[in-house]
Amino acid sequence: MTTTSTTPARTGPSAPAGRSAPADRLKVLGRVVLQRYSLVLLWLLMIALFTVLLPGEISGPEALRAVLGQQTPLVFLGLAVVTTMAVGEFDLSFASIFGLAATAVPSLVVLYGWSFPAAAAAAIVLALVIGAINAALVVFVGINSVVVTLGVGSVAGGAAYYISRETSVSGLDPALSVIALGRFLGLPMIFWYGLIIVAVAAYIMSATPVGRHMLFVGSNREVARLAGIPVPQIRVGAYLASAFLCGLGGVVLAAGLGGFDPATAQTNLMPAFAGVFLGTVAVVPGRFNPVGMLIGVYFLLTGVFGLQLLGAAGWVTDVFYGLALVVAVTISFLLQRRVRG
Amino acid sequence: MHPLSTESSASPAPRPGLPDTAGGPAVPPRLEVRDLSKTFAGVTVLDRATMSIEPGEIHALVGQNGSGKSTLIKLISGVYRADAGGEILVDGEHVGPPVHPRRLFEQGLAFVHQDLGLVPDLSVRENVRVGRHSTRRFTGWIDKRRDREAVRRTFDFLGLPLDPDAKVASLQPSERVAVAVARALQDREAGSGVVVFDESSRAIPRESLPAFYDMIRLLASQGTAVLLVSHNLKEVLAVTHRVTALRNGRVVETGVPTADLDEAALTRLVLGREGQLDNLVATLPARLAPGTIEIAGVAGGRVRDFSARITPGEVVGVTGAIDSGLPDLAALLGTVRPAEGRITVEDRPAVDLAGAGVPDLMAAGVALIPQDRAAQGLALALTVEENVTAPHLMNRGHVWWTGRRWRHDETDYVLDTFDVRPRRRDAVVATLSGGNQQKILMGKWLLGRPRLLILDDPTQAVDVGARSAILHATRQAAQQGTAVLLCSSEVEDLAAVCDRVLVLVDGEVARELAAPLTPESILDATFTPAAGGAA
Numbered sequence: 001m002t003t004t005s006t007t008p009a010r011t012g013p014s015a016p017a018g019r020s021a022p023a024d025r026l027k028v029l030g031r032v033v034l035q036r037y038s039l040v041l042l043w044l045l046m047i048a049l050f051t052v053l054l055p056g057e058i059s060g061p062e063a064l065r066a067v068l069g070q071q072t073p074l075v076f077l078g079l080a081v082v083t084t085m086a087v088g089e090f091d092l093s094f095a096s097i098f099g100l101a102a103t104a105v106p107s108l109v110v111l112y113g114w115s116f117p118a119a120a121a122a123a124i125v126l127a128l129v130i131g132a133i134n135a136a137l138v139v140f141v142g143i144n145s146v147v148v149t150l151g152v153g154s155v156a157g158g159a160a161y162y163i164s165r166e167t168s169v170s171g172l173d174p175a176l177s178v179i180a181l182g183r184f185l186g187l188p189m190i191f192w193y194g195l196i197i198v199a200v201a202a203y204i205m206s207a208t209p210v211g212r213h214m215l216f217v218g219s220n221r222e223v224a225r226l227a228g229i230p231v232p233q234i235r236v237g238a239y240l241a242s243a244f245l246c247g248l249g250g251v252v253l254a255a256g257l258g259g260f261d262p263a264t265a266q267t268n269l270m271p272a273f274a275g276v277f278l279g280t281v282a283v284v285p286g287r288f289n290p291v292g293m294l295i296g297v298y299f300l301l302t303g304v305f306g307l308q309l310l311g312a313a314g315w316v317t318d319v320f321y322g323l324a325l326v327v328a329v330t331i332s333f334l335l336q337r338r339v340r341g
Numbered sequence: 342m343h344p345l346s347t348e349s350s351a352s353p354a355p356r357p358g359l360p361d362t363a364g365g366p367a368v369p370p371r372l373e374v375r376d377l378s379k380t381f382a383g384v385t386v387l388d389r390a391t392m393s394i395e396p397g398e399i400h401a402l403v404g405q406n407g408s409g410k411s412t413l414i415k416l417i418s419g420v421y422r423a424d425a426g427g428e429i430l431v432d433g434e435h436v437g438p439p440v441h442p443r444r445l446f447e448q449g450l451a452f453v454h455q456d457l458g459l460v461p462d463l464s465v466r467e468n469v470r471v472g473r474h475s476t477r478r479f480t481g482w483i484d485k486r487r488d489r490e491a492v493r494r495t496f497d498f499l500g501l502p503l504d505p506d507a508k509v510a511s512l513q514p515s516e517r518v519a520v521a522v523a524r525a526l527q528d529r530e531a532g533s534g535v536v537v538f539d540e541s542s543r544a545i546p547r548e549s550l551p552a553f554y555d556m557i558r559l560l561a562s563q564g565t566a567v568l569l570v571s572h573n574l575k576e577v578l579a580v581t582h583r584v585t586a587l588r589n590g591r592v593v594e595t596g597v598p599t600a601d602l603d604e605a606a607l608t609r610l611v612l613g614r615e616g617q618l619d620n621l622v623a624t625l626p627a628r629l630a631p632g633t634i635e636i637a638g639v640a641g642g643r644v645r646d647f648s649a650r651i652t653p654g655e656v657v658g659v660t661g662a663i664d665s666g667l668p669d670l671a672a673l674l675g676t677v678r679p680a681e682g683r684i685t686v687e688d689r690p691a692v693d694l695a696g697a698g699v700p701d702l703m704a705a706g707v708a709l710i711p712q713d714r715a716a717q718g719l720a721l722a723l724t725v726e727e728n729v730t731a732p733h734l735m736n737r738g739h740v741w742w743t744g745r746r747w748r749h750d751e752t753d754y755v756l757d758t759f760d761v762r763p764r765r766r767d768a769v770v771a772t773l774s775g776g777n778q779q780k781i782l783m784g785k786w787l788l789g790r791p792r793l794l795i796l797d798d799p800t801q802a803v804d805v806g807a808r809s810a811i812l813h814a815t816r817q818a819a820q821q822g823t824a825v826l827l828c829s830s831e832v833e834d835l836a837a838v839c840d841r842v843l844v845l846v847d848g849e850v851a852r853e854l855a856a857p858l859t860p861e862s863i864l865d866a867t868f869t870p871a872a873g874g875a876a
Contacts, residue, residue, distance in 0.1 A: 003759055107390060207741075207742055207743060208738075208740065208741055208742060208743060209734035209735050209738050209739075209740065209743050210730065210740075211743075212727065212730075213734070214733050215720075215723065215727065216720055216723070216727075216731055219720035219722050219723050220716075220719075220720040220721070220722075222717050222721060223716075223718065223720045223731075224715060224720070224731075225698075225699060226675065226677065226699055226705045226709065226711060226717055226718075227699070227731045227732040227785075228699045228700045228702075228732050228735075229731070229732075230700070286722075
């Protein structure tokens with residue numbers, strides 16, 4: 001009974017009829033590209049638009065290099081958000097955790113005389129501790145994650161000011177900036193770090209059991225639990241991974257800048273969220289995914305860069321990020337609704 | 342006493358045949374649907390559906406899962422917007438499409454949905470009156486006294502003495518249905534309008550069904566038209582006057598008098614072929630294997646002490662009345678809910694339910710197919726392949742690589758074995774019909790080759806075709822050496838696949854029935870102690 005049933009119907013209706021196959025395949029390919037990579041196409045379109053609007057000032061490749069070469073923690077932070085959102089958790093504290101780590105490194109070195117490696121390690125441990133507090137309150141005590149991370153984020157933000165004695169700290173050894181700014185193929189290391197962590201995360205999330213487990217925990221916790229998936233471990237892991245990424249981002253950025261101003265940490269909140277949600281319309285539409293996030297983040301950075309070149313005032317940046325977030329979420333929602341019918 | 346008894350009580354609704362519409366001036370139908378179609382993303386799920394219901398008629402809408410039944414109801418209730426070209430008429434007047442959900446009430450259309458749509462934490466009064474609260478003239482505050490009166494009047498009409506201030510959460514399932522019905526019927530002029538019951542009898546315990554049917558007959562006898570969407574063919578034959586059958590998005594027959602049909606004919610209408618639920622115990626006889634699975638001292642909820650010994654290769658049914666603990670049992674055994682007790686699978690270490698989690702059960706070879714598909718069984722937003730393989734990733738894959746080949750092969754195996762439509766690994770589960778979802782859920786757990794398979798009411802609200810596929814799979818799992826515990830109140834399912842049936846009374850196994858089993862014998866054993874009762 002069962003042996004026969006494995007073989008029939010293999011050549012179901014999905015197999016296209018012989019002759020029209022190449023054309024069909026091309027059509028399918030076209031649809032897939034449109035569905036998954038329309039954000040990339042839009043990005044290229046935007047670059048083209050800026051080069052037309054700014055004749056002679058900057059060439060396409062130059063603009064691209066300028067955008068990719070920015071010193072920004074957004075890829076680290078976006079990945080942190082992807083990690084928590086993918087398992088259905090909300091984390092509003094990531095920017096503060098990043099700020100705390102980035103402030104701790106120069107503060108410990110300059111104000112307290114620690115060595116850089118010790119300060120970097122301490123910053124990451126600090127980030128992990130905050131992540132653990134988030135996890136404990138949300139997962140084990142069962143408090144609403146928005147409330148917990150909002151509060152914990154505020155605490156972490158305050159702690160950053162305390163450590164830095166309420167100033168912007170600088171004075172790290174300029175030689176350390178090689179960590180973030182050393183060039184490889186014309187682009188700074190911070191860009192390559194981002195690429196590497198995104199690649200690792202993308203692999204984990206798409207090709208390993210842990211990634212699948214994250215997907216189920218994010219989709220339906222009870223179904224995941226009844227499938228034998230260790231739900232609390234996955235949720236705690238996501239908070240810790242997120243905090244680790246924020247800490248890492250903080251260390252790298254502080255090294256690159258030679259210091260850090262804790263007041264700037266929160267400016268990353270909005271673009272990171274916007275990038276993550278933009279990412280849900282790309283690569284794996286409807287899901288939080290690292291590669292989509294990477295595309296989303298650079299899409300946003302390109303837009304802001306172009307607007308600045310065009311001489312737009314500072315407030316345009318906020319409007320642009322906000323619009324991108326809302327538009328991304330709307331498109332994502334409409335995609336989902338079309339799938340569900 | 343028989344749950345689907347045809348004997349009518351006080352209400353004089355003419356059972357067989359059409360209501361008297363012959364002769365006299367032509368009265369327009371209460372509800373008429375002409376050429377309604379619905380297309381999703383290029384796929385036509387409902388193709389020019391047409392039917393009409395006369396005043397005082399109880400009309401059944403039948404069809405397999407995915408036949409377009411739910412879509413038709415959602416078009417009439419305004420959840421979906423129909424494609425251009427169709428028309429919906431109430432008493433000869435055009436009401437759509439598009440139907441405006443807010444205006445349904447004025448237009449005389451009322452719906453009792455599958456999930457009832459009640460808020461458990463609110464009172465009966467609040468649930469019934471939501472959206473139609475009486476308000477005080479000056480302050481605009483809700484006038485609770487007038488609401489309470491209105492609710493009481495509706496319950497009087499339904500003949501149910503329910504307290505308007507009781508919390509819905511505290512009610513029995515049958516009473517909750519009454520609340521949903523009351524919401525649909527309140528403020529209605531007797532004898533007008535159309536009431537649609539979308540699989541409502543699902544939520545009603547068997548003991549209360551006769552009362553529910555009487556209420557439907559009462560409504561119809563006053564002139565209201567009733568549309569009953571149902572999978573239960575016996576119910577259709579017993580209660581309704583005429584039938585409309587959908588198959589693959591088309592109306593295959595409409596307005597067929599049920600008096601001209603028997604169950605076989607109705608099944609043919611639904612399936613397009615004979616769908617006899619054959620005795621699977623005879624066609625797939627038990628092949629008992631050595632070993633014993635022992636369940637001991639399980640307690641929790643209404644279950645006080647459940648113990649059983651099952652041999653691999655055997656299908657053991659558990660049944661009981663709604664208050665026997667049956668609805669809790671599977672959830673307790675699968676640690677969905679906190680429980681006491683032990684499960685010992687052959688020579689593996691015993692699992693203590695009090696401290697165990699799902700991984701412990703899985704390690705022992707115990708798999709539960711839960712009743713609530715959407716909340717516990719499947720992640721609806723994910724694909725078939727992701728759902729089917731989820732519990733097996735750690736066993737079959739590596740930590741660093743889930744593997745692709747086995748996932749595809751095993752998913753294909755499930756799709757083929759259960760004849761899932763569409764046969765696509767990457768289909769999002771939410772887009773599949775209920776029956777196909779249930780097949781995916783069965784496949785997901787059978788892939789792990791469990792030693793003990795616990796099924797919780799697996800054929801609830803699935804069509805005849807899916808039901809047969811699920812029962813076949815159950816029996817086949819047993820033949821391959823799995824011990825199966827089937828918790829169900831469907832006596833025909835139990836009779837068709839079980840080697841033995843345990844009857845729960847007051848949370849304990851009160852009696853054990855051995856083959857040959859018949860639906861009647863199981864039913865008798867279930868209800869014998871509680872003589873008198875609901876009818």
